[in-house]
Amino acid sequence: MFDTTALHKTIEMLPYFLNVLGIGALTTLGLTLAAFIVAALLGFCLALMRLSRSRFLSLIASVYLEVFRNVPILTQLFILYFGLTYIGITLPAIGAAIIGFGLNGAAILSEVFRSSIRTIDRGQSEAAFSIGMTRSLAMRLIVLPQAFKVAIPGMANFAIGLLKDTSLASAAAVPELTFKARMLVSETYQTNLIYFLLAVIYLVLSLVLSHWAARTERRLKVVKEI
Amino acid sequence: MAQSTPLVRIEGLHKSFGSLDVLKGIDLNVQQGQKISLIGPSGSGKTTLLRCVNYLEEPTKGDIYIDNELIGQRLVGTRKVPMSDKELARMRAEIGMVFQRFNLFPHLSVLENIILGPLKVQQRNRAEAVELAEDLLNKVGMFAKRDAFPEQLSGGQQQRIAIARALAMKPKLMLFDEATSALDPELVGEVLGVMRRLAEEGMTMIIVTHEMSFAESVSDQVIFMADGNIVEQGPPRQIFRESQVERTRCFIRAVQEH
Amino acid sequence: MGYAELWEATHVEFLAAAWATLQLAFGALVIGLIVGLLVALARLSKNRPLRRAALTYIEVFRGTPALVQLFIVYFSLTEIGVHFSSFQAAMIGLGLNAAAYLAEIYRAGLEAVPKGQVEAAKAIGMPHFKILRWVVLPQAIRIVLAPIGNVAISLLKDTSVASLIAAPDLMLRAQDLSSVYFMPLEIYILVGAIYFALCYPLSLGVRLLERRTRH
Helix, strand or coil, X not given: CXXXXXXXXXXXXXXXXXXXXXXXXHHHHHXXXXXXXXXXXXXXXXXXXXXXXXXXXXXXXXXXXXXXXXXXXXXXXXXXXXXXXXXXXXXXXXXXHHHHHHHHHHHHHHHHHHHHHHHCCHHHHHHHHHCCCCHHHHHHHHHHHHHHHHHHHHHHHHHHXXXXXXXXXXXXXXXXXXXXXXXXXXXXXXXXXHHHHHHHHHHHHHHHHHHHHHHHHHHCCCCCCC | CCCCCCCEEEEEEEEEECCEEEEEEEEEEECCCCEEEEECCCCCCHXXXXXXXXXXXXXXXXXXXXXXXXXXXXXXXXXXXXXCHHHHHHHHCCEEEECCCCCCCCCCCHHXXXXXXXXXXXXXXXXXXXXXXXXXXXXCCCHHHCCCCHHHCCHHHHHHHHHHHHHCCCCCEEEEECCCCCXXXXXXXXXXXXXXXXXXXXXXXXXXXXXXXXXXXXXXEXXXXXXXXXXXXXXXXXXXXXXXXXXXHHXXXXXXXX | CCHHXXXXXXXXXXXXXXXXXXXXXXXXXXXXXXXXXXXHHHHHCCCHHHHHHHHHHHHHHHHCCHHHHHHHHHHHHHHCCCCCCHXXXXXXXXXXXXXXHHHHHHHHHHHHCCHHHHHHHHHCCCCHHHHHHHHHHHHHHHHHHHHHHHHHHHHHHHHHHHHHHCCCCXXXXXXXXXXXXXXXXXXXXXXXXXXXXXXHHHHHXXXXXXXXXXX
């Protein structure tokens, strides 16, 4: 039957749980944002390399993609973590996590960028060439601005996936949301409540992210890729 | 006929796409100020020929000279090397092209579409570019829409703006790739009107078209193409009314049966 | 110790762990395919509460990390008396997770079949069930094969998460061996190579499928 004193104690601890988890959530968001930026910058370069007319650059980018997409991200994080120690670089765990998620994310985003660039009708570049633009000018002024809009849904999907993947950083003792939850569980043994809260917080974060992305898409009047 | 060097000189032009031969040896000269119409059935190679002139298509064999300068390639000793992107862009800046599907830049307003070339390619200052653009907008009758976006405009309006965009670069030569084929019939006239006025002002024009009466009234020379070759070339009267070549007569008859 | 010697010393254990990983992924896939089908049917049913339940399922399992789902299946359920081994918990958790994505894939596959074909079939008097069996399903199946292939590849990679609830997979074996040989970097690189060897052929296969369905 219901033990009301235990229930009372649990409810009393709720603010404490939410506080700790809240700090973890902030770390999660920060980690997600930082990794997203790394992934976007590197992914953009990779996309250009894949699209370039240099077969060498294109090959390097393809190899990068295949490697990072066929190995689990947890393994990549561990390799990076131990690899950095091996070559004598000591980063805080969260730094290694940002780099690890960023490198992995770059592979995913590069495909998003590449396909959105290819969506832009060839006639657009031809019109740009016909008024005397070089390839790079045409890319910068005509193709990329249009491709960016098309890439937004893909970027949003990636961001939400990244948010969830950051939970793996708990294995490297990064003080993000999942790590804080595990800590609380080992402190208080309130497994059910804490993991329930954990799930709810992730759910809220991902729902908020997807709603925000949908609103941004609508405001920029994004035309979805066919 | 004309004694001065032709503005466009095409020599021995061949173009194949894989195993498909689209142009099988074209020789053609276009003098300054001439209006040339290219007519013929689909697949005759007229669009490919046009697109070779500004090197949007790379010829398989043959040379094209714009104002005596080889386009797309450079002569290094006796060998021909591909031209650098910058050089090619420079040459293309002097050739204007109008596309069947307009290809206006949807993320820019009408005015921005037109000033983009002068601003970013010719490095003019903004005031100069805007003045030039507004002048052209007046000429094509679209001044009122200068802040509109392409998606808000009809096909005929978009094409007139596309013409203005090409003219903003002050080209020596204008290429028209079936400029009215994608337009609703009632909008064709407004675009042809702009093209006619341009012709009267002395612009050198190469026009790929299905509008036969327009071709007849505007051109100095009409070229009938079929299966990748020039079948017949001559003044409009010769091609449209007095052709002695069976293939030409066949085509003209078929087209006029509409 | 070089890589060759390391491999010599560890490959038996690694291959055993790889086999366990494959079983884990396969089991989760089967669970996902079946549960996903049920969820998809509920999602498309005319019964509103059923539809709502399916939508909630999909949103919850796609909006929370797989790791958290594994925690709940393995740790939380124990409190209400349900005990799974870590391997079972991983298989169930990953399977339920995959089901949410597969349900949407099924739905997209069914909706991608051009409606004109269904209407044409109705117009010649085909009964509803036959339309499903002969017109809709064959095409839907062709459409979903590649996306399902992608889910399978993701599952293979996600099994690594099972190591965090101590399920006996490749990553857990790598952790154990690291403390035996004290060469964590080399060990994890080897493990990465094994995962690559498992996933890459699959992804080539999926890409082949994608190219064939586009025709």
